[in-house]
Amino acid sequence: MVKKIEIQKYLDLNSNGIVDSGEPLVDAFKVTDGAATVIGGITNLNVPFDNNPTAGAITATHPFIPALIVDTFVASYIYQVVSPGGRFTPVPATFTVTNSTFAQYISGTVFSNGVPLPNAVVVAQDQQINNPGAGTVADSSGHYYLPLRAGSYALLAVVPNFYTDQSLAPSLNLTNGMSATNDLFLTNGTVTISGSIYDATTSNKLDGALLQLQSGNFFAIAFTDANGDYSAAVSPGFWKVQPVKERFARRGYVISQDKLQVDTTAGSVANVGIPVFRGNALFYGRLIDNSNTPLANVEVDCGTDNSYSCKGYSDANGYYTSAVLGDITNQWNCGVNNGKDVFLGSYIFNSFNTTTVAPGQTILQNFIALPATARISGSVHDNSGNPVAGVTLFGNATINSKNYQALDSTTDNAGNYSLAVTSGFWDVQFLTGGFDDNLDTHGFVDLTGPHFVSIPPTNIVLNLTVYPIGTPAISTPRRYSSTQFGFTVSGATNVSYTVQTSSSVASTNWTSLFSFVLTTNPFPIIDPYATNSPRFYRVKKN
Numbered sequence: 001m002v003k004k005i006e007i008q009k010y011l012d013l014n015s016n017g018i019v020d021s022g023e024p025l026v027d028a029f030k031v032t033d034g035a036a037t038v039i040g041g042i043t044n045l046n047v048p049f050d051n052n053p054t055a056g057a058i059t060a061t062h063p064f065i066p067a068l069i070v071d072t073f074v075a076s077y078i079y080q081v082v083s084p085g086g087r088f089t090p091v092p093a094t095f096t097v098t099n100s101t102f103a104q105y106i107s108g109t110v111f112s113n114g115v116p117l118p119n120a121v122v123v124a125q126d127q128q129i130n131n132p133g134a135g136t137v138a139d140s141s142g143h144y145y146l147p148l149r150a151g152s153y154a155l156l157a158v159v160p161n162f163y164t165d166q167s168l169a170p171s172l173n174l175t176n177g178m179s180a181t182n183d184l185f186l187t188n189g190t191v192t193i194s195g196s197i198y199d200a201t202t203s204n205k206l207d208g209a210l211l212q213l214q215s216g217n218f219f220a221i222a223f224t225d226a227n228g229d230y231s232a233a234v235s236p237g238f239w240k241v242q243p244v245k246e247r248f249a250r251r252g253y254v255i256s257q258d259k260l261q262v263d264t265t266a267g268s269v270a271n272v273g274i275p276v277f278r279g280n281a282l283f284y285g286r287l288i289d290n291s292n293t294p295l296a297n298v299e300v301d302c303g304t305d306n307s308y309s310c311k312g313y314s315d316a317n318g319y320y321t322s323a324v325l326g327d328i329t330n331q332w333n334c335g336v337n338n339g340k341d342v343f344l345g346s347y348i349f350n351s352f353n354t355t356t357v358a359p360g361q362t363i364l365q366n367f368i369a370l371p372a373t374a375r376i377s378g379s380v381h382d383n384s385g386n387p388v389a390g391v392t393l394f395g396n397a398t399i400n401s402k403n404y405q406a407l408d409s410t411t412d413n414a415g416n417y418s419l420a421v422t423s424g425f426w427d428v429q430f431l432t433g434g435f436d437d438n439l440d441t442h443g444f445v446d447l448t449g450p451h452f453v454s455i456p457p458t459n460i461v462l463n464l465t466v467y468p469i470g471t472p473a474i475s476t477p478r479r480y481s482s483t484q485f486g487f488t489v490s491g492a493t494n495v496s497y498t499v500q501t502s503s504s505v506a507s508t509n510w511t512s513l514f515s516f517v518l519t520t521n522p523f524p525i526i527d528p529y530a531t532n533s534p535r536f537y538r539v540k541k542n
Helices: 243-250
Strands: 003-013 025-030 078-082 090-094 104-112 121-128 131-137 141-147 151-158 162-165 171-174 179-181 183-190 191-199 210-215 217-225 229-234 238-243 253-256 260-263 271-279 281-289 299-303 308-314 317-324 333-335 347-350 362-364 365-371 374-382 392-399 402-405 418-422 424-430 451-454 459-463 464-468 473-479 485-490 496-502 510-518 525-529 536-541
Touching: 025 243, 104 171, 104 210, 121 141, 131 141, 151 162, 151 183, 162 191, 162 229, 191 238, 210 229, 217 229, 217 374, 238 243, 243 253, 243 308, 253 317, 281 299, 299 317, 299 464, 347 418, 374 451, 374 496, 392 418, 418 424, 473 536, 496 525, 510 525
Parallel strands: 104 179, 104 183, 191 271, 281 362, 281 365, 374 459, 374 464
Antiparallel strands: 003 025, 003 078, 078 090, 104 141, 121 131, 121 151, 151 171, 162 183, 162 217, 191 229, 210 217, 210 238, 238 260, 253 271, 253 308, 281 317, 299 308, 299 333, 308 317, 347 365, 347 402, 374 418, 392 402, 392 424, 424 451, 473 485, 485 525, 496 510, 496 536
């Protein structure tokens, strides 16, 4: 008979060594005696497997990965070994993560309705990598204490069935030896969103899965319980609900990039089911630096342009896998560039072209990291001089016939960014496509990009100005004949613009040349009346 166990991991909020009501199941996975998850002859290293050759004895590795922030909260945990068939009583074991020794720290009290909230979770969001940097659990008086590396952070408190207003999240620049005190606030939810996360093929529910819920600036989390069900208390409104993809690599699943929208304006909403998809193909390979040293616990990001997304992580020897959907239709990309990890800030990684994937196919892609020797940094402002926060930039360069990409950098509250690079000719651009940290999601367009930077010198300052979407711009001027002059107009497609001309740039009397709807971007324009006399042009949005 095949023997299978399940490992359940609970966050022991009050540190009493017992799984109490309300304490979340933060992870769960099954391990089968003598078996592993294999696709196309390659073992999926993310899914825990039995590496003990003795029948009837199971040994599995459970790595602690910095990117999986719930694994590394400064907190107490309870692991339970459970028999799915009820052959034995659950066997618990406690595990504690302690504070790192840093000279700087943050502290404060978490409140709800003006009263300290015991055992709330506090997360420090690293603004440079736009990812959680560390977390801790407040004590029975709601007080928290969290040592951190020096850096820029935004602070959030999160507890299931409460929500927080991210616009009120304290932001601070923690310098060496500095201490900072910031109180945090949570609000009780008055309506609920409930349902399950389930396998799209088998309909089996997944326990210990993390979800994020967002409504404007309001943010909440929930975990599925031992039955695979979740319930989140939120405010009335429209909420976007999505599983956290980083947590599904350990299950071998792929998630949809679409965020389910739930309307709670009229009250609680039940039976909100979210399907996830078991990977049936595999990217695999190794991550090393240019000295052949393996890089462990590095996050590898795989996905399609607008459909699916998943993660993978490298082991102690630098080997990684990432399960994807082989459907012979979608173009998949796999890279280290979006594996946001503060420890990788001193490296850049090569990248690969997109490819279609068939069921059972395995694709070998090895990554070689180069030490970063320089930085491209600066600030991003709009055309009114206001800093643009929360938008992500990336850089590409061809080095030794390989395409390299700098780790993404997200602008902080002052609009500042910094890209780690090495010698080469770099193409710097903003991420676009409609996701939360994309420039277009924030309502802006980069009319002067891409931006080209040559390294050396060691460091380059590149300050950028972006414009509201729909703002027109003129570029690539060219004379075609003695009476014809042309240029291109960029703006928003399917929007009407008017080209105007004048003999003086300071004139208040501009003549409309013609109007048009921007159907391609950029749109070519030719003025058939351009003589050798001075002639100036401008474009207005109608």
